[in-house]
Amino acid sequence: METNAGAARLPQVDKILRHPRLVTLQERIRRELIAELTRQRLDQLRFDLSKGKELPDLEAIAQSIALQAERLLKPGLARLINATGVILNTNLGRAPLAESVLKHICEVASGYCNLEFDLDSGKRGERSRQIEALLRILTGCEAALVVNNNAAAVLLVVSTFARDREVIVSRGELIEIGGSFRLPDVIRAAGGNLKEVGTTNRTRLSDFRQAITPNTGLLLRCHRSNFEIVGFTQEVALEELVLLSAESGIPVLEDLGSGALIDLGQLGFAGEPTVQSQLKAGADLVSFSGDKLLGGPQAGIIVGKRPAIERLHKSPLYRALRPDKLTLAALEILLAHYLSPSVEKLVPTVEMASSKASELRARAEAFASKADLCLKHIACAAVATTSAAGGGSLPGKTFSSYGVALDSKVQPNQLAAMLRRNQPPVVAIVKEEQVILDLLTVFQPDEETLLAALIAIDSQLSASH
Numbered sequence: 001m002e003t004n005a006g007a008a009r010l011p012q013v014d015k016i017l018r019h020p021r022l023v024t025l026q027e028r029i030r031r032e033l034i035a036e037l038t039r040q041r042l043d044q045l046r047f048d049l050s051k052g053k054e055l056p057d058l059e060a061i062a063q064s065i066a067l068q069a070e071r072l073l074k075p076g077l078a079r080l081i082n083a084t085g086v087i088l089n090t091n092l093g094r095a096p097l098a099e100s101v102l103k104h105i106c107e108v109a110s111g112y113c114n115l116e117f118d119l120d121s122g123k124r125g126e127r128s129r130q131i132e133a134l135l136r137i138l139t140g141c142e143a144a145l146v147v148n149n150n151a152a153a154v155l156l157v158v159s160t161f162a163r164d165r166e167v168i169v170s171r172g173e174l175i176e177i178g179g180s181f182r183l184p185d186v187i188r189a190a191g192g193n194l195k196e197v198g199t200t201n202r203t204r205l206s207d208f209r210q211a212i213t214p215n216t217g218l219l220l221r222c223h224r225s226n227f228e229i230v231g232f233t234q235e236v237a238l239e240e241l242v243l244l245s246a247e248s249g250i251p252v253l254e255d256l257g258s259g260a261l262i263d264l265g266q267l268g269f270a271g272e273p274t275v276q277s278q279l280k281a282g283a284d285l286v287s288f289s290g291d292k293l294l295g296g297p298q299a300g301i302i303v304g305k306r307p308a309i310e311r312l313h314k315s316p317l318y319r320a321l322r323p324d325k326l327t328l329a330a331l332e333i334l335l336a337h338y339l340s341p342s343v344e345k346l347v348p349t350v351e352m353a354s355s356k357a358s359e360l361r362a363r364a365e366a367f368a369s370k371a372d373l374c375l376k377h378i379a380c381a382a383v384a385t386t387s388a389a390g391g392g393s394l395p396g397k398t399f400s401s402y403g404v405a406l407d408s409k410v411q412p413n414q415l416a417a418m419l420r421r422n423q424p425p426v427v428a429i430v431k432e433e434q435v436i437l438d439l440l441t442v443f444q445p446d447e448e449t450l451l452a453a454l455i456a457i458d459s460q461l462s463a464s465h
């Protein structure tokens with residue numbers, strides 16, 4: 001009864017819609033959608049009333065509906081400044097794309113394009129032909145296929161080669177990447193029967209050999225992208241697994257995760273196997289992400305032997321997993337950059353990964369002294385930091401970087417929150433009661449914007465004193 005009495009006091013939808021702010025809003029949002037938001041708001045108020053809350057006045061109700069509507073007009077995604085020093089962070093969108101790549105996406109997508117049209121013959125064409133040609137020269141593969149991400153690549157391979165059949169994997173490689181990718185779950189979702197062999201720290205070739213049955217569909221090796229196993233360990237080399245594959249006729253998939261196309265040892269951090277080396281070792285298929293160390297758009301790239309790739313291509317699942325023209329446009333320019341002897345100047349992630357500590361130090365010192373001149377309530381000092389590649393690349397490997405430590409009267413977490421609220425948002429590191437801006441992942445032209453953010457926060461701090 002009380003609920004009904006409260007509900008009776010609620011204003012009518014039409015009455016709310018006549019509020020001047022909501023009338024003006026109808027120039028940008030259709031009236032029936034504002035009406036829908038209004039009904040949703042009234043439902044909420046009815047619920048609040050039943051819980052004994054006060055009913056706001058008509059003005060407040062209209063204003064809150066207008067605010068909610070205006071939030072829908074603004075995009076949810078925003079460019080931000082990554083001052084964490086982590087080059088590949090899934091939460092921050094992984095690889096930033098080069099200007100050249102963006103230009104090509106715009107060019108291709110602003111009109112029609114020859115996505116699946118052969119301009120020579122005037123007949124149907126293949127959507128990833130150019131990418132395949134690039135991958136063949138870059139990796140030495142016979143053929144290649146692109147899907148939406150690396151999880152989709154593993155899904156497609158398992159589903160094609162091992163639906164209702166066994167997929168043999170070492171217990172030391174049953175990985176989880178950032179919660180949403182768990183290898184056992186992906187294998188199950190693809191219809192494969194996971195057969196774990198060996199132990200967490202030691203797996204031998206004989207473990208694989210003994211596990212093979214007439215119903216085995218795939219031998220799977222998975223790169224431990226985000227952790228290391230150290231101490232008393234043993235693992236099966238890809239070369240050994242390839243020999244077993246030749247004996248048994250069961251194909252080998254190497255899920256490489258990051259997929260470096262160049263030897264990162266030259267850039268000062270060795271340890272990440274290249275795609276080429278895995279193909280040379282004889283893997284039938286190698287899969288990797290487009291947006292990890294490779295530095296491109298979200299994509300899953302599968303390279304390998306032609307018959308295996310052709311089977312994947314024919315799978316009905318491929319039709320559901322294939323990428324669109326935006327991704328392919330980005331990927332073909334990115335891969336073309338890898339033809340260049342100075343790829344590190346063309347691909348932002350590779351450029352960051354090859355930054356020299358001495359240069360970062362000079363940037364940090366220059367930034368800190370410039371900032372110190374402009375700021376009254378924040379003290380800045382250049383500090384040495386340790387950065388990581390992130391995004392499931394180079395586990396356990398860190399490299400020296402430089403950043404700017406900020407010291408102010410507010411708590412570090414509060415200062416970090418103020419940085420996040422800036423336009424554009426700045427994401428910093430909070431470590432040991434300090435806020436640090438790691439310059440490794442800050443594009444040099446963004447330093448101006450970063451300084452402006454600090455100046456704005458400085459004046460907020462001054463106002464609150």
Ligand SMILES: *Cc1c(COP(=O)(O)O)cnc(C)c1O
Binds near residue numbers: 150177222288299
């Ligand atoms: C990151 C990763 C995946 C998942 O790749 P996405 O492109 O994020 O779908 C799968 N396997 C390994 C080994 C990885 O590192």
